[in-house]
Structures are given as C-alpha cells and as structure tokens.
Amino acid sequence: MKHNKERYRLIVLKVNGEEHSVAVKDGETLLDVLRDKLRLTGTKKGCNLGVCGACTVIIDGEPKNSCLLLAASCEGTEITTIEGIASQGELHPVQQAFIYHGAVQCGFCTPGMILSVVALIKDNPNPTEAEIKEALDGNLCRCTGYADIIEAVKNWKKYLNKKEPPSSSYDLNKFSTVGKSQPRVDAAAKVTGHAKFTADYNFNNMLYGKILHSPISHGRIKMIDTSKAETLPGVKLILTGKNMPDITYGVSPARYDEHVLAKDRVRYVGDEVAAVIAVDEDTAERALGLIQVEYEELPAVFNPIEALKKDAPRLHEKYKNNINTKVDHHFGDVEKGFAEADFIREEEFVGNHVYQNPIEPHASIAYWENDGLTLVLYSSTQVPHYVHYMVARVLDIPLGKIRIIRPPVGGGFGGKAETTPLDLITAIASKKTGRPVKMVYSRKEMFLHGRGRHKQYMKFKMGVKKDGRITAFKSQIYLDGGAYSSFGVITAYYAGSMIPTLYFIPNYLYEGFRIMTNKPACGAMRGHGTPQPRFAFESLLSMIADDLGIDPIEIRLRNAMDPNTRTCNDLDVRSCEFKATLDEVKKKSRWKQKYGKLQPGKGIGIGCGGFVSGAGYAIYRGQVQRSSEKKRETFVKKSEFPHSNAIVKISEDGTAAVLLIQAAEIGQGSSTVLSQMCAEALGISLYRVRIRTEDSDISPLDLGAYSSRTTLMGGNAVVMASKDVIGKLFTSVSRVWNCNPQDLEARENQIFLKSDKSKNMAWEEAARKYFNDQGPLVGTGWYKPPEGLGGDYKGAAVGTSPAYSYGSSVCECCVDLETGKVKIKKFTDFHDCGTPINPQAVHGQVKGAIVMGAGETIMEDVLYDEKGNILNPNLHDYLLMTIKDSPEIFSGIVESYEPEGPYGAKEIGEGAILPVLAAVAHAIANATGVWIKELPITPEKILKALKKKF
Amino acid sequence: MIRDFVYSKAKTVKEALDLLEEHKENYKIICGGQSLLILMRQGLVAPANLIDIKSIEELSYINFKPKDGLKIGAATTHSDIEKSSSVKKHYPVLVSMEKNLASVQTRNWGTIGGNLAHGDPAGDPGPVFIALNATVKIANSERERSIPLEEFFIDYFETVLEDGELLLEVQFPVVPPRTATVYEKFNIIKNDQGIVSVAVSITMEKKGSSCKDARIVLGAAASIPIRAKKAEKLLIGQKLNNGLLEKIGKRASKEADPVADIHASEEYRRHLVEALTKRMVRKAWDQARKPAR
16 A cells, blocks of 8 residues: 555644644544544544444534544534633533533543533523433443433533532531542543543554454464565554463463464454554554465354353363363252242243443553663553553563553443453563554454453242242353453352342352353453342242242342341351342332332332452462462462552642552542542541552552452552551641640641640641651551451352442333333432442442443343354444433432441442342333343343233 | 545535546445445445535525425435424424434434435435435436435445436425324334334325325335335225224235344344334324314
8 A cells, every 4th residue: 555645635624713734634534633633632432433422523513423524524614622612721511510410430421422512502501301312312321321411411500600519418427528429539630521541642653553353263373474464664563473472361360361362273253363563553454454364264162052062162172161160059958948948930041241332442552661671551441450460471571660550441340350452462562663552442342352241041940938038049050251261260150159148048059150152252240240140030039029929029128138147158248238228219119009000011120239349359369479470379368468558648738648549440430439538537628639540650559440349448548548647647746735646636627636626737737747857748558358258168259358238229111012112211229338438429330330231131232143253343233221211210328337348338339230130120021921031131022922921 | 444535525516426427436425424434434335536515505405385395405414404494394204203313413414315325224214205205306417317215225225326426305295285294213222223114104085084195114124115005005095993004014014025133033023014004004194184283
C-alpha cells in the first residue's frame, strides 16, 4: 500500500467554537479525528459501530454518533464535544446534576450521555420521563442501571444557579462523613471529559499494535510467513510465538496454560498468533492481512458434555478427558438427608454464556523509562497488582522494575480481572522497539479475549421436610470453560461454595467439573461462578414452595441463615440480616396482595443471594515475589502479606490528606468510599482528602477490584493508616496541652479535648506544628484477612471471606402470552451490606446489578456457529438493556453492622446481582405458569413452553 | 478498519449524477451512512469511491399537498420526518415508525433515501411505505423513472437501483378516506430492528361496514419486505370477525418466507407474523372504522 499524499485531504472542522484545519484520510471518522488529531479524548470509543453512544457529539444542535460520521463530511458544521460544555470553568447544570444524583459511575458513557441530555433540554427544558428515555436510548450504560441518570435529568434545573449542591438527606448521625451520600470524588473529572482512561493517553513517538487471531478453532501452526507484512511501510515489528518468552501465564499458579502468542497450537477462534507493531493502528491492521499462516486443522469440540467423551478431541495434554478442574465436596450425609425428607424434587438447569461488555474496551500502553530497565505499563485493569505480578513473570524481571499505572477504568465486572495479551505484548514490543506502544481491543476482540461467565449445566436435587426445611441438597455442575484455565478453577469451586451461605443446609453434596472446549476462555464475572447455581437453587426452592403450598418468601425465612454461624462447608458468617431483607421486600413490594393473585401475563417473583466481602486468600499463595522464582507453595491458612495497604500523607500546611492506596477504581466508587473513611478517621472534611490510586510507584499494594473486597479490606487499611496519623498528631498535641493523647478527639477539622470542646485547635494548625517539629506526618495501615479462615478440605479456601452480604429482590413483570415477550416492570430490593459507607453508591451498585442481571436473564448470550466462530461479537447482535428497557427500581438497605468491616461495612458490588436472575425467572414463571430452566429466558423459549403446556 | 476510498461530496443532483457516471460501477453512494459505514468497517463493503449526497439541499425536503400527497426528498433525515407537523397530521404512522427506528443519534444523521437504498429487509420504513402505497423516483444522468416501492427491493441488500442511478424522492399518495395504517415490530430491546414487523393499511367502504382495500406488509419475514396478498384478499370485501382474523393471521404466516438467525427460528418468526398480523389488522380495522375527525 502506497503512503502518498493523495490519501489525505485538508479539512476545516469547527469544534467547540474553534476552527481546526486537519489533514484526514477519506475513511477517517470524526471520532478518530477528534481523539487522535485534535486530542479531544473526552469523546469515547466504545463499540465503534453506532450502538453504545459513548462517541456522541452535538453537530448543528443534534446529538450524533461520531463513530459513524466521516470527518470529511463534517466540514461546515458546528461540532460540540464534552470539552465544550462547561464554560469558563463553571460546570453546566446538567454536569452538576449528574454529579449529585449519582448518575456517574465508571464515567465512560458519561460524556456522550451528557451531550444527549444537553441537546434534549435545549428544545425541551422540562422533559417527561418518557422523553428522557427517548432521548437517551442511544446511550448505553453498563454501570448505573440508568435510574440515577433519569433522576439527574429530571432535576437538572435545580442546578441552574446553584454553586452549592443540595444537602444529602441520609445521615447516620454517629459519623461526619461515613454513611452519607457524598458525590463521587472523581465525578467532576468524568462529567467534563477530563478523566483520562488508558486509551486516552498519547505519548510522543508512540507505536500501535494489533493482534492476528486464529481463524480456526483448533489446529497446529505449521508455518508463519511474515515477510510480506514486514515490507509494508510503517511496520516496525512483528512478533510471533517464536520470538516471545517461553513462559506460560494465567491466573491460578497450578494452571498457567496460556502463551502470550501461540507457540505451535491454537485452541479457539481468536487465539493470539502474531502481533504487528506499526506507526498507526491502520497500518498494523493492514499488515495483519499480509501475514501468512498455515495451519493443520485438528478436530474441535464446543460442548462440555461432548468434550468429556472418551474419543473427544483433547485441548491440553495435562487435562485428562478435558477436565480442567474437578470438585468433589460432601458435607454431612446427603443420602441420610434425602431419606429424612418428606419431599424431593430434582431439576436440570442450563445457564448462558454472558460477556461483561464494559463500555470501555481493554487498552494498554507500555514504555521503558530512561534507564531502559524500568517498565511503565498503563493498563485498563481491575487488578493492577496481579498484572504487575504476571508481567514480572513473563518478562522475568523483578516487580520492583515495573511501574503499573491504572487510569480510570470504564467498567470491568470481572472482564478486566486478569493480565491481557495487550499488557504483555505492549511491554515486550516497547522494549524491542525502544518506543511507547499502545494497543486497544476492538469490541470484537473483547469478545474473542473472552473471560465472560461460564455457561453451567446444572443438575440439582433438593429434599425438604413438610414445613419446607431443607434436609439435603445435591448438585452436579458442568462448567463450559473454553480453551484455557483463566479463573476457572476458582469458578468451579465458587459454583458450589456459595450455596450454603444463604440457607441452613445440613447435608450438602457438590460435584463440579470444569471442562475445556474450543472457545474463548471463560473467567470471573460479577458474582463469580455463583449467579447461575444461585438462579437454579432459588428457582428450585420456589418450585418446591409451590409444590408444598408454602409461600415462597416464607420457605426462605424458614431456612434462612442466622448471624454468627458456621456453614456446613466451614465458612464463618458473622453479621447476617438476611431475614430482615426478606421481611422488607415482602412489605415494600406488597407481596401478599400480589403473589398468586395477579392476572395471567402478570407475574411477581423472588430471588435471594449474597457474596463474599473479599476473598480470604490471595490468588497466588505465599509472599510477593517474581512468580518465576517461586516454588510450588503449600497452602497455609493465613495470609503471608497484607491484601490492602494504605499510606496517609498530610501536606506540610496541614490542609490536605493524601491517601495512597492501589485500590482499583473501576466505576464502583471505591475511591470515594475509601476517601470518606479516611476523612472520618482523621476527623476532617471529605474535600480535604485527595486519593491517589493509579500509580504503583506511589501507592502501596492493594490486590484490586475483585471478589467485592475493596470496601472491607481497603477500608480497613485506610482506617488503620488514618488512625496512625491521628495517633502521631494527638501525641504531638498532647505535649502542648499537657494531657493524654487518649483525651483528644478530632472532628470537623478541629482537634479538641473530649472533656472540654472549647479547648481546641484547628486540625491543619496541629498538623503544621507536627511537620515543623518532626517532619512529614505520615501514617501507614494494612489489612490481612483473619487467620484460619475455612475448613481443612481440598478447595476450602474458595468462598472464605471476612464477611458475607445478603440480599433479596422481588421482580414484577408482564409477559405477552401471544409472543412470549417479557417486560420487566419493577424491582424491589433490600440488601444487607453492613453499614453503607455511601448509601447513594450502594444504591448505584444495586440498580446497576439489577439491570445487568435482568438483561442477563432474558436477553444476553454469546452464540457460536458450528466452527466455533462467535455469531454476535458486537453490540448490535449481543443485546444490552437500554434505558427504555430498564425497570423501575426501589433499592433499600437494612440495618446491619459487620464487626470485621471498617465502620461495620461489607460488600455490595457483586452480591447485588445474585438475587436478580432467579427473581426474574420466578416472575416469568408466575406470569405464564411455565418455568424456563434454560437461560436466557427468551420470548421464543417461553412461547414454546406455553405451546407445550396448553 | 475502513479500507481506503476516495470521497466526493456532491452539492447538486447533477453533480451527483455526473460523479456516478464517472465512476461507473466502482462506487457506493453514502447518504448518512449509518448502516453503510458499519458494513465498511466490518470489511463487508469496500468501494473505491464514496459519493456523498447527503448535503444536496435539493434532496432534503418534506412537501405535502392535499391533492398530491406527500413527497420526501431522499436526503431528508429520519428526525426531520419524525418532527414534521404535516407528516404527523396526515401520515401519523410515519411518526410512530420513526420514533422507534434506531436511536436519536442515528435518526439525526441517517436519511430516508439511505435507508431504502440499503435494502435491509428488517428496515422499518419499507413495510410502512409499501402499506401506504409509496412510489420512489429514481434518476440517472439521462432519464427519470418512478416505480412503486413494492417493486424496489429485489433481495437481501439489493434493490432495482442500477449503476448510475440515484434515488431522489419517495412519494406517498393521498390517503383515501376511512383509511388507517398501523405498524408494529417485535424486538427484544426497544428501538432495535424488528425480528419481524408488520404494517397494515385498511380502507373501509363508505358505509363503514366492510373492507374496501387492505395492504398487509411483512418486514424481516423474507429477503425483502413482502405483501401478504392472499391474506389481504381474505379481508377485502369482508367484515372483520374473530374467525376471519385467525384465518388472515395464518395465511400471512404461510405467505412469509423467513429464515432462522441468532434472534429467532423460522418457526418462531412465522408465529410472530401471525400474531402481529392479527394485532395490526384488528388495530387498523378499529381505527379505520372510527368516524373522521
């Protein structure tokens, strides 16, 4: 391909009132020109196919998708991007409304969303809810569940002349900052487009990489010829398995089974075969087409049950019969339990293969610092530390020579919980080229990289007494794992271990098999391994309730877990207000007046669930070191190192507390709740706290955003570090006042004598004095999960946690009995998350989980053809709920206090999705009279079942 | 990655036709491109030349005359149609159809001509326009021709447009008195394309007792939007009753020629054709019977 000048034309674009002359290629979209040439990176690239709306800009007064506009066609128009919305440093009222109504989470969809709203209110300043939904139905959000966005738009006018936000109504009184719905600390950056996500970064002299993926589902690589591609002008480096380290990587140390680029074998359509590094993405992509690869095709298998057969194609030598993980758990005696039962029911359920689909695609940028020895890696990841660890392993350099930077992450949901080929290829390629290298996945590549929810085939059997009390439960689960281990070992254990946390199950047997198939690897998605078994268990329990004529909520109350209990699989439950959540949803949803009393086509259903507040053990065992140096470590029932660590550093003048912790903010709001806890423990206002989480050189280790661990574990570390500061400060003040440090209290930016509040000093003055006398005022803190968590059986570590959350959800829906179409109307949810540090953030997680979970139940599924190609690797064909499809949601919090959590807090992020699937399934069954046991519950399945019945 | 092409922007119809002439078969016309650019990005379409007709002002208009009916220029955006007061007054079904066509962003840039020329059997305008008995005006550098929209589509993403031809205008005849036209699509998420869609237009006899004329058009139920003519015949000259409605639904379902894809099986699509046809016939019937305002 010639690089001649004719490929470019000079155009003038008027953006935010300023004229820019730019040379563009005819095929360049407005989105790419705005981002890459004008560096207006507030406009985001989410799907690049006109569906997600993250690239929305206003052109001549109307919102449009800049990814589907040729830049050349925009000459002569007036373009407004998010950067043009605030004026003279003053936020637009809509931006303020988004901040204060909790309409921002990850912030990736926010700029596009705000532009759509700004365009709406220009013509229609008082839009109705229907009009708001109409205007925003082209802007997808995966975090918020849309409800708070609608609220923000309804209330935007309140911010017209307001400098100060309306005060929060929620107050736990005991605390100054904790327990209050404070706006997110990162919201202002996100509503203005200033927040820079990984792909928004650009470095001088930067190169771009693209991956060549296997077009076949199983085969040996016979030959790779890169010679043609190498001659393409602009190509700087081509990598294949041959010139990559011969080191495997993955998640679980016992099963590192992935190579950065295939050595000699590909195992699914999408497996990484080669990578091209070039001057721009376009050139890299062209070069991919010039690489010739010869494969010897091998037979492939796509169904886990087929894969178990004796003569099935084998994916990995080390996994006999394609069994990657086998779990065999038996607690109590199920045979005895079934013998004691008055009623037994057995059912089979099948889950679906759901993909997380965060709106932000994965991205990585790597370069080596001037010494040539220190790697700097920007990554869109939930788990910067594990990326750190795995890059150290594959490159075989010490962790100390790697600096991981995790910019704001545009949603993860588990899909960004492991090291990606992008992380490793950019790191290696930047070393080889001596230049920064950037790589970003397309939406299709995200699907190919996979790590979505395992599709589970579940055979469940439950025995109960006449009064509904469970005597025995037996489950057999086959998990479709895909081609590599990923998180799958842990997934297979989680599929069993979480079941007994909700109900007393005296006798419990779980057999789990994770099977390899020639498809993208499945991993950890929100609720990790648990949502499908929970859906099946809850469905079976509701079926049995109907069989026995017991109210479905009543049967749950009769079996519900109590606080301070050890479950049958040796998990220690401390706080537990599960029963309260059931009572509350029953009342609030007016369950009694509705269940069994609705007209055909209308239904109401219940589902329950809960989750860990942080995994009890780190994914790799033992201490922090390069994993290539590690010996196989035997499991000991304690943490070698703290899972969360924090440093609080007070500025010299005492007016700011800088909180350093590597906790990964991925939209869930961790930076805000950690800052709130820091402010509370220090006795200062939230605005005085600045949190720095992004840079591993600056912030100490935190294991990241997985297993819903950050509030509890990160929070404990932050509180400890803050108390360390306060201890030092009080000692210093007590010397001046000649009293005991214990006599002092810090609150509302004052330090005073507990016995005499008139004896006080400004907080910053005390801190300044400390600095003058003793140098920097710094506190450190850390958190290790309690020792001895879990039982003594194989796999007992999975499911252990310092605390467990509980929740109940009631779903109301309408089903069109002629077509099978489901409309989810309303959700009523109550959760026990311990003390809500930030109620608005808690409700935000719940609402987001409900919309995600409801979509997962009725419409989401990754589909394959007979050759292992994904049929819907885009947001046109893989359906995500829009604002118009989302239900009305009531989210409530029950009173609870977790002794192991900071200020009594525990998790909400993942537990919130667990009740949702079964609640929807039950509501549909209630509306139609037929149970659909295979997800997703599509109209077609409902109709088939109805036809069969009548 | 969008493959390289040369972009030309035409300012007048004449300029556009000259460009088409110049590039022979080696071009694609873009008029909004909300579908075309998706195909180009996926590598399914890779023209050497892209001729943009969206900014041709003489192709962007909505004209209604009580005697002639409605004329919409090919480069008129979906939003313009959605917001047009004369369309709302005289062809309300077009407004409701447009409101549920993709997203606001798409409607703001996508055009009616672009949509029709794309030839997607799941497109919304096709069935509704055919139900309204629309005609399209087509031109090349030498001549103009008009054909019923019903004859415009040939196959999946294929229309009668020949090399050198440009779609200029859609024309809708005056709606006869005592006529109602309705449209519904079935989908999982709102504003997605229809898994199946049905448009029905019914004109009543003067007395309002029986059906004078009926058009039943099925979308996404074959390779092109099709009329269920046998089902229409069952209705014409008749009074609607439940038994007849059942028959009409079943007949339309037989006339459909759907294929299975990831969204629905063939069988389910046929079922949806039946269910939606029944609903739409009932709805159109009830509306057409109402005395004129």
